[in-house]
Amino acid sequence: MQASGEDILVERARRGDSAAFEELVLAYQSLAFRTAFVIAGDTADAEEAAQDAFVKAHRALGRFRTGEPFRPWLLAIVANEARNRRRTRARRAALALRAAEPGATSDDPEEAALATERRERLLTAVERLRDDDRDVLACRYFLELSEAETAAALGIAHGTVKSRTHRALARLQEELG
Amino acid sequence: MTDLELELRDLAAHLDVPPTPALSGAVLARLTRRRRSRRRLSFAVAIGIAALAVAFAVPGSRAALLRFFHLRGASVSVIDTLPPLTAHRPLGQPIARDQASFRLLLPSGRRPEQVYARDGGYWLRYPGLLVFEFESSPGPQILKKVASTTTDVEYVQVHGEPGIWIGARHGLYLPGGAPVAAGHTLIWQHGPLTLRLEAAVGRDRALAIARSVR
Numbered sequence: 001m002q003a004s005g006e007d008i009l010v011e012r013a014r015r016g017d018s019a020a021f022e023e024l025v026l027a028y029q030s031l032a033f034r035t036a037f038v039i040a041g042d043t044a045d046a047e048e049a050a051q052d053a054f055v056k057a058h059r060a061l062g063r064f065r066t067g068e069p070f071r072p073w074l075l076a077i078v079a080n081e082a083r084n085r086r087r088t089r090a091r092r093a094a095l096a097l098r099a100a101e102p103g104a105t106s107d108d109p110e111e112a113a114l115a116t117e118r119r120e121r122l123l124t125a126v127e128r129l130r131d132d133d134r135d136v137l138a139c140r141y142f143l144e145l146s147e148a149e150t151a152a153a154l155g156i157a158h159g160t161v162k163s164r165t166h167r168a169l170a171r172l173q174e175e176l177g
Numbered sequence: 178m179t180d181l182e183l184e185l186r187d188l189a190a191h192l193d194v195p196p197t198p199a200l201s202g203a204v205l206a207r208l209t210r211r212r213r214s215r216r217r218l219s220f221a222v223a224i225g226i227a228a229l230a231v232a233f234a235v236p237g238s239r240a241a242l243l244r245f246f247h248l249r250g251a252s253v254s255v256i257d258t259l260p261p262l263t264a265h266r267p268l269g270q271p272i273a274r275d276q277a278s279f280r281l282l283l284p285s286g287r288r289p290e291q292v293y294a295r296d297g298g299y300w301l302r303y304p305g306l307l308v309f310e311f312e313s314s315p316g317p318q319i320l321k322k323v324a325s326t327t328t329d330v331e332y333v334q335v336h337g338e339p340g341i342w343i344g345a346r347h348g349l350y351l352p353g354g355a356p357v358a359a360g361h362t363l364i365w366q367h368g369p370l371t372l373r374l375e376a377a378v379g380r381d382r383a384l385a386i387a388r389s390v391r
Contacts (some may be wrong), residue, residue, distance in 0.1 A: 054204040142185070
């Protein structure tokens with residue numbers, strides 16, 4: 001979404017224009033849901049977290065600083081909601097690989113099977129990391145958020161994103177052996 | 178970017194991420210309810226206490242409450258285990274349509290096969306479709322539903338008014354009765370009325386029926 005168009009939508013939503021807020025929801029619902037899902041690992045939790053985040057964002061629009069980007073501000077609310085839900089679970093729900101599409105063929109079935117095995121091993125290793133290490137990798141590589149957006153989503157300093165990513169990659173390499 | 182970073186990027190493309198559900202309808206319905214509830218705050222407190230009393234009187238409410246949806250005159254509690262449900266409940270003797278105390282709303286304007294006065298409202302029977310209408314403004318909670326965790330429950334909108342879609346088997350609680358087994362159901366507000374329709378159809382078809390009432 002164009003930043004200037006977004007500023008206008010946010011301003012209209014702030015004044016109580018529900019159509020403007022709906023446009024913001026439509027523009028960001030996919031990012032919000034994917035972010036919540038990658039953190040919470042559960043579909044129902046992710047949907048609830050994303051929905052609650054939009055309601056809370058609407059409530060907090062009065063505190064939103066005009067001219068600031070909306071995306072990282074929303075991401076911070078979404079990620080917080082998703083982490084809260086994850087905290088209430090005794091065991092973190094783990095992400096899984098997508099099943100091969102029916103009818104999907106590979107030129108080299110053996111190579112495809114090996115690639116799947118490598119990905120499974122990598123995902124298992126990611127899921128074994130501590131929450132803060134896992135989250136920073138998920139934001140940077142699964143969601144492809146920038147360092148600044150990752151910092152906003154996780155509520156940490158920009159410099160901490162760099163150092164934590166470095167540390168998480170080293171730990172992941174250790175897990176992989 | 179290192180090999181490990183490239184592998185993580187590749188992994189992202191193979192993660193099983195479910196499709197994004199449509200969130201805007203549910204979010205806007207909740208915002209609409211918040212605005213209305215603020216206007217009626219003092220009244221809502223009194224009703225809230227009454228609703229809690231009803232909730233605690235419902236058999237099976239000791240089961241863990243997982244989610245809660247609310248409309249004027251209706252609420253849906255999502256719990257982990259459904260209590261035993263009655264399969265069938267007779268509606269009694271039909272009445273003439275013009276005996277109703279308010280003008281009944283009819284899907285696509287079609288006349289029902291039968292109309293029954295019961296449960297503080299009117300039941301309209303059509304082939305494969307059952308509609309219940311009641312005056313809920315300001316109204317106490319006279320509908321109570323419980324669904325299991327796997328149930329598809331979501332907020333929807335019908336002509337800009339809030340509604341709840343329940344896309345699976347669940348229990349329907351009416352004042353003074355045992356919980357009755359119910360199927361796919363849409364409940365929505367329509368002016369001073371709250372309407373409920375039950376039919377073996379999907380969400381979009383149910384919404385189309387709801388939008389057609391007049």
